[in-house]
Amino acid sequence: MTISNRPTPDTSAAGPAPARPTLVRPAASTPLGASLERNPGTPLDLDVVRAIRVNRSAVERRAATIPTRRTVKKEWQAAWLLRAITCMDLTTLAGDDTAGNVRRLCAKARNPIRDDITAALGVSHLRITTGAVCVYHAMVPTAVEALAGSGIPVAAVSTGFPAGLSPIEQRIAEIRASVAAGAQEIDIVVTRGHVLTGNWHALYDEVQRFREACGDAHMKTILATGELATMTNVARASMVAMQAGSDFIKTSTGKEPENATLPVGLVMVRMIRAYREQTGHIVGFKPAGGIRAAKGALDWLALIKEELGDRWLRPDLFRFGASGLLTDIERQLEHFVTGRYAAAYRQPMP
């Protein structure tokens, strides 16, 4: 028996039953093309923001069943894991980063899977790379140089990462400096206090100024959800960040007490969906922090596929922020190819 979740090619051929009324989506939900218009933002709409309701228990129940309702096996699992690699912001954000380890990371980004594995999977021609490399501002020149010609963008965390409490002009200057140094993507952090005190105007203004400073560089707005206290705050902050022109919204810096969780991710992607329904604009999503296992990556992909649809399973709309995840994915791919459980030390380290 086959699983059916595909549009019927011809509904009149569905048998003796009367033809079923099919889904009619509003204009905002028409299929997305390959290239997207950047989110231009909207004026701050507090009616929308304040009307947002989130029921934590219900969100948690839904999030808990995403990994139990969906699973992929064999070829499907291998393909999904490859997709996860292409959506990965391979990241190092440590105080002891040097040019040496950043170059090593970039080399891994260019060539994330062993050639014998890609050959066995029949995907050598796809030239799989990670989605980006993510570093501090100081490492941007090194990374840009190391990735030259690869097409892999460099992302810089910015605006006083991770706390975001340095003077606003310095934070804006930091963005400009990273963009000038060649960063094509800027991961900003917001002032959590604006969210905790419900100062949506301040949050909106801050994010809008950062976006302006980014220019052509894409901006991912880190909400630091682990410090936002409630799901309702997460949802409202997501909406304000999108209204202020974020290209992506992102869960965490990786430095908060709680990292990216599926319930938080669910709340954020539902806001992305709502923002699109309201404005027609498309925003991407990046969970970051604590995603280390291949299984966890598959759960995130299933969440996105279920809640936002297939178009979001591309690096222009979805990224993982991760450092250790890649090695586990490599191990799973090797296992798929050989049938043997694979060792981490056999995967070239980033």
Next chain:
Amino acid sequence: MTTVASIFETMAYGPAPEGDAPVREWLERHQLGTFGHFVNGAFTKHGTTFAVNDPATGSLLAKVTQGTSDDVDSAVRAARAALPAWQQIGGHARARHIYALARAVQKHARLLAVLETLDNGKPIRETRDLDIPLVARHFYHHAGWAQLLDTEFEGCAGVGVCGQIIPWNFPLLMLAWKVAPALAAGCTVVLKPAEFTPLTALCFAELAHDAGLPAGVLNVVTGDGETGKALVAHRGIDKLAFTGSTEVGKVIRRATAGTGIKLSLELGGKSPFIVFDDADLDSVVEGVVDAIWFNQGQVCCAGSRLLVHEGVAPALEEKLRARMETLRIGSPLDKSIDMGAIVDPIQLDRIRTLVNAGVADGSQMWQPSWALPATGCFYPPTLFTGVSPAARIVQEEIFGPVLVSMTFRTPSEAVELANNTPFGLASSIWTENINLALDIAPKIKSGIVWVNSSNLFDAAAGFGGYKESGFGREGGREGMYEYLVPSWKRDAPDATDPMPAANNARVGSTSGTALPALDRTPKFFIGGKQARPDGGYTLPVRGADGSTIGEVGDGNRKDIRNAVSAALAAKGWARATGHNRAQILYYIAENLSVRASEFAGRIDAMIGGSGGQVEVERSIDRLFTYAAWADKHDGAVHSVPLRGVTLAMNEPIGCLALACPTPHPLLGFVSLVAPAIAMGNTTVVIPSERYPLAATDFYQVLETSDLPDGVVNIITGARDALVKTLAEHDEVDGIWYFGPRAGATAVERASADNMKRTWTEWTARDWTSAAQGEGREFLRHATQVKNIWIPYGE
């Protein structure tokens, strides 16, 4: 082509089948899938068999035996034979056995899950993550009740041999809900699983035997409705528990009327799913998925009537349609689907028929665009909008993945729509406003209320319905009572029921006084007013010496109708505080005390002797008892595995008809009326037919005690004729009958039509003792438990 490279582009889901080899081997081992019954610790030789099919493929899974009445009889005998030893081993030993059953379920969890999925067609995710873990949980929980039985249910004893008939929608879970409390209470069981889905019950019986459960304690007889009928008709059982359709529940109620078989019925539903405009709509959508597309909607408590605030209905319906597009339907063994197969082509036909009726009614039907699997018993998720309350799809339980949606304007209209159904099993309320949620929850007539959630189950919380969704609870402390009886009652003889002597000519009047006695005319008491009989007839009341000591109204149907109307109009009484009700009961006692000697004289005149004074004193004592209880019959906060609370609230039944015992003209009356009104019910009371004058005198006490009009209504006359009218009245919610078996039989039979809660008793009860004449037993009959699930967390 499904290469890794192509899937990398499509990001499609692939097949993810759960293996079924161990289950196939298990079936093979049992005579190539041919089963007898499981009786007295072993499989019987198979008899005439019928096919059990996998609904997803239509292929044959096994053949099981059609149980005959002889098969049922031998199973009941085995259960009877096993009963004394099972009771004697005591609570702790039974706890060990039940604990072993919980462990056995866990050890064989996947076998049971896969077998259930093959047999029923529900997704493996559900059997694996919900059904089977809940089964284990139920046995663990009830191992605990077995351990605590002697101390926590003092004075109670297991009811005896239990016949249990379960449906096909949650085959093993329903077995657990029935078997676990029965075993804990010290009962033995004959279980008949559903014809479509008998396999996990047989597997479980075998596992239980292997786990050391004594032979005969659990017997499984397979078969269709005829086998069930034989079990219902068997007079060797003490208790019958049934889960299934309301239609069959009513048949069972009638068939067991007057047998003394304790009955619990968990029947159908058309449960409302109420969405207010401040709800988290995205979460509501998933709540709907869990409510109506869980188990293909074949769930008695499925939230099948969506009631949405008009302002958000378009947005919610759009979200629902989008969500329905992403549901996946397919092989139940696939780990990546949301919906599996409908249990049987018969059920599929019923769903189609009702959906067609909905379309014909002019309701708008919507189904997702994807195609169903080409073969097998499948039906797509279906949404009806623009439906009216009169539509058949709104009125009838569909038992399939079909949701009907209506809108409301105000909270009170939502409540009205929610209660506009004969059913009352469950309801779901979605709002982020706790004030609203907790205001609405008590107003919905349903045994379960889920706030911002749906279809949550746990062994620690009672499950069961109001109205025509049946009676009795499964789970929790309230569920244990369904398998227990007061110990004293088990060997009680039949009560004597002296009826009025034949109607003689009026015997003399007073003698030796200059003036004739001043005539007194006892009337009815309806809506706080004295009322003359509609028919204009009276009946003489004979004293102990045979003389006529008064005449009471001869009530008829219209008097009953008027009394019920008055009782319904007094429903504000249910909202009075316990403190307020207590004050009034104390006041009644006070006013009775003032007239104690008058009442004592009247009692002595009616029944002779000089016991009247003692009876009046006992009646005052009893009024005090229920004044005391009025604010103390607390509910509970159940310990369910949830971040939140589950409140078990004791709610009044509603309008109760009370047919008082014949002896003890005053004490019998007070013993029924006081607990009923203490718990917030309104009543229509038929006093002792032989000795009615204490009750008719009593309304003057009520009139002076601030009791709101209509809370107690009194109609005298021929008890059994009046009670028949009450039992046939659909606005009467419950009926207590203390009289002869023939009358009890009639009451139970007539009560089936609207599934009244009945409490009948023809055995002798010592009304003068506190142990038998008052207490929690009465309070339990005067209330029903509503479980309100309130998850929280911000």
